[in-house]
Amino acid sequence: MIYRSVLTLFIAIMLSGTILAFGQTGNIHLSWTGKNKPDVSHTMAVTWNAIGSKSMICYGEDSLDLKLSKSPIAIEVFNGSSKSYNYKARLTGLTPGRTYYYKCGTEDAKWTPIYSFKTAPVAGSEQEYIIGVWGDTQNNAGNLAFEQTERIVKQMAHYPLNLSIHMGDIVENGSVEKSWYEFLKIAQPITAIAPFMPALGNHDVNNKTKEKEFQKPFPIFYDSFNLPGDHLNYSYDYGNIHFVAVNSGFAQGAAKEGKTLMQKESADYKWLDRDLASARKNRNITWIILYAHYPIYSFGVSHIPEWQSNISPLLDQYHVDLCLTGHRHVYERHKAMRNGIADRQEDQMVYDHPNGTVYITNGSSGGSLQGLGGDNMPSMVYTAKEKVYTYAIMTVQGNKIIYDVYNSKNAKIDSFSLVK
Ligand SMILES: [Fe+2]
Incomplete structure (x- = not known):
């Protein structure tokens, strides 16, 4: 180690x-x-x-x-x-x-x-696993040459990562080939030694609502990455953890056109249903962690309301433990939610056998910071009180997860444990 x-x-x-x-x-x-x-x-x-x-x-x-x-x-x-x-x-x-x-x-x-x-241990092994969680590294104002992202990569490189998962918006404009190469160059200190498994964000895909390729990635993405399945919605098991990456497309534009992804009974929705059912039946799996770009629950308007009524019931049904997202460039953490109701939580730092899924919006690992989060939301446990670039180190130890969130100066801004 x-x-x-x-x-x-x-x-x-x-x-x-x-x-x-x-x-x-x-x-x-x-x-x-x-x-x-x-x-x-x-x-x-x-x-x-x-x-x-x-x-x-x-x-x-x-x-x-x-x-x-x-x-x-x-x-x-x-x-x-x-x-x-x-x-x-x-x-x-x-x-x-x-x-x-x-x-x-x-x-x-x-x-x-x-x-x-x-390589990963044999399926079902319960060892200590260290997973980097980052997202929204897009090269927009303040991060035009991935300067902020580079700082975060240097911090994450201090941890012996088993893998890292990315919440999407890898680049500011997915059609610009140069941006993908610049990101991959900056990310290499951690992605060359631990698998990099991203979910795509709205900035990574085609945002033109009338085009056939709407919500799909550009060829450069398929040329530069080598992910499972269709590269957009995929899953994998690592030790006793089942990870599911879900493509949320360009939800804000899609909602107006009736093109929100993962609508009930769509092929993708059925895939997710089958995938979660199979994972929950698998005796090797303790944890199910789903990650996507758009939040399902978040303060403000950046979430996908439609997913609260179609995807959340799947998360409830199959007891998904964590739903990790990005998009909104503010770090926020919610109480465990089931059937749209926030679980009672005695200790804000500990989820002890929670009744529901813990939803987290992971802020930004480079993309320009948005306004502060609000905490007048029944489910909110924590939101950053100042604008900060963040990343998280998630340590899985058997039936316990420790989730530490750092800013780009490596100061810890939030920490909680989840026990089941
Ligand atoms: Fe973003």
Whole structure:
């Protein structure tokens, strides 16, 4: 654990501020992929960007003896504006709970530094897992070159993350290829060593309500990421946790057109219903954590009211423990909710066997800060009293979750535990 922390910090220092250095290879990030639910214990997807069409990957358990991947490792995608190629490799046959080392590079031996990652333990294992939670890293005012996001990445790099989940609005305008590459460059200190599993936000997708591709990502997203299923609504198990990422599209525009996603009886809704039912029946799973961009409950107008009447009942029915979101650039945390009613809560810092789902809006990890949250809402437990960029470190220990929220100066602004 200590070794991983030191290695993480070393990599963060080595790579901060570089773009396509080390033999013109960069923007490396890990993920899990697969047609259905990915096998997180035996596989790892590595995606990177390189100048040149002959990049490759070597990996192994011994950092001094890395072997060239024999599998068909790369899908080459020429990106017209960036004059580079994206590579996607899926390493298979890995051993659960092991540390692997890898490097990417070109035939002329210009290799990246060696990175490491750890495969997930066997399904159902109850160990300590550390998950980075961030979102709304979009490069708008105050974060035009991801300056705020870079600060947060440097802070998160101090933790031995098992994975990080992103609440969407990765970039300000999803049609701008350059922004995706700049984000991936900034994020690399944590995404090259722990899988990065984002849900997309309204800024990441097509917002033109009349277009066929409304609420869908641009080609650059599919070219640059390697996620499970349809890349938008997907799930995976890690240890004793079931994660579900849900695409909320551009809810504000969609509501006016009757195009809100996840409407009852839609294909996506049925998928979510089946997925949550199966997870709750799975004896290996203690926790179900759903994450999406738009909140279902939040102060103000930024949530999706329609989801309170269609998705929330699913969360109630299958006892989803946490619903993590972004969109509103204010951090706020609610009492556990069931049937639209807030649970009684004695201690504001402890959810002890709560009757309901805990809803959290995770603020912003870079996007311009919005006004302060309001606390005159029956379900509100905590909202930040000043404008702050935030990220969270979620530690899962068997039947306990500790959720610590930090600002970009690494001061803890909120902390709670959830026990079941
Ligand atoms: Fe946002």
